[in-house]
Amino acid sequence: MSAETCKKETVAPRFLLPDAGGHFGEFGGIYVPETLMTPLAELTAAYETARRDPAFQQELAFLLKQYVGRPTILYFAEGLTRHLGGAKIYLKREDLLHTGAHKINNALGQALLAKRMGKKRVIAETGAGQHGVATAAICAKFGLECVIYMGATDMARQALNVYRMRLMGAEVRAVTAGQQTLKEAVNEAMRDWVTNVRTTHYILGTAYGAHPFPMMVRDFQRVISKESREQMLAAEGKLPDQVIACVGGGSNAIGSFFEYLDDPAVALTGVEAGGRAIAPGEHAARFAGGKLGVLQGCLTYILQNYDGQIEGTHSVSAGLDYAAVGPEHAYYWKKGRIQFAHANDTEALAAFQLLCRTEGILPALESSHALAHAVKVAPTLAQEKVLLVNLSGRGDKDVWHAAKVMGEELAV
């Protein structure tokens, strides 16, 4: 599969997706055990009511400003631009948000919803730990009981975030099944939810899973492109030529792209984890090696073998290390509106260091994949072209792991 094989087709108006059953064209839907069907319908109804309620939107807007730290700045990366010698590169600084990544936009929205629904207990999965930390923070603030599921492998490479969650009163439960990363954490969170669904809200961290999660998470992350569109017009007097974001499940990417979907001149590029190589078990580039399938609630492109068993994945970044991609991305890829590329571990680590040296900004390893793509394309473009890279998170959490991968052991 490649972007070239997909013809441009008519795209449904962006606000009409998904349909009532959670479908983005053939993708998405609700594929869950029967026990969750009615709770998901209740969640959808509660969300629909909340989002039309001015009081809910006001509280969300207030807390996004006062607690989360929005709006984030749009930063012209002059040093990086000069170094690469091509298109101008702007960074949307989601890394400056409270708890260090875009994840808190969604965690806050869903926690407000959980409170509204009278749920006293919150669970979440986490890969890199950023969604877990954001959820733990909001739960501490709202006085909600919080349990975070995290793969044991991820706990080892993101030990700092594990401790941050515990400091905020969350219980972090290690998941030791399978390859002990994000996918297994989602399985375990789903098992908890199916058991405790009457008292518990599951704050899913990405634009993935059964309806209404992909829609709801997208809506809470849309704020990124709402802001960047206005900021870009103010800074450059025009829209960017290309928006670039990394894609694990796809929440920072759909949030960064959404307000540009109706601007055909703005190219939208999602960057997946190329890992060590595009070979089974060595990467997480679903559009490069995936097939249509159903996993953890929805129909989308999935890395799987001939038998329908889900394949292992690898990425230097825990947050992109996932076998499936959000259904809305699958839809826009098929329609030719969003292109997908991948950056490998080496390229991401190089971009990680390059941004440190040229700008004094330490990006998350996830966001470094988006940067790596900009590093590739910027020199090929004219200087009046503008690239907007979503810097989805900061890299403090990655310092220890990155040093280890690059051959240095830091004293703890």
Add this chain to the structure above:
Amino acid sequence: MSSTDRIATAFATARQQGHAAFIAYICGGDPNLDASVQIAETLFSSGVDLLEIGVPFSDPLADGPTNQLAAQRALAAGMDHEKIFTLVRRIREKSDRPIVLYAYYNLIFSQGIAHYLQCCKDAGVDGILTLDCPPEEAGELLAASRAIGLANIFIVAPTTPPERVERIARDASGFIYYVSREGVTGERSDLVANLAESVAAIKQHTHLPVAVGFGISTPEQVTAVGKVADGVIVGSALVNVIAAHAEHPEEISAALGEKARHLIGGLR
């Protein structure tokens, strides 16, 4: 005998004998294909009326640790869809009792729905239960299975409201699987209190037999469920016996037969 006939006959025969049908769940290929053939034979000869064969999946999100580990053992032993069909064909050489596959949707979807179901039918499978495919998404699955006379077993849960039970019952065939509690599969020491009311509420919407599962693991629980339901489903309690002897498959039959007879004793 056609598929739905085998299932209907099993429930009718049990009813004529004055007890609920006993339904056993095992994971196909746990601990390996040959052992599974022997396990099925043992279960049927111990009095099991209907066999549910779990199709091992890498990501069984509705299953507790017992069945997760069973799936891991089966996959490690090299099970795949072809071998599941081989397993069913080999069981069919010796038994005419109903066999239902218990699968996650991706396993079916990835092979092409109609193709997978036809392979099921050809191997001698009587029905299919897809854990993570509710009726809303089951259009193609329903059409394809109806075309070839394969039963579609759907789950009803404690969270399912009456109007939804009615909708599920419209699409279901074979029997209704009532999950007696919220949660994943696994043995439990207690039973839910209002089971009789729940089963009666389902029966207002269907003439199909209603079988109850999730957490049933003692003869006393089997007796209690057997009084109010048409079928009693036991999984993890049997799978745990298989797990205990997984390193020595030749020991499984004796231990499993004893466990099955002990549990089935709760119905007689």
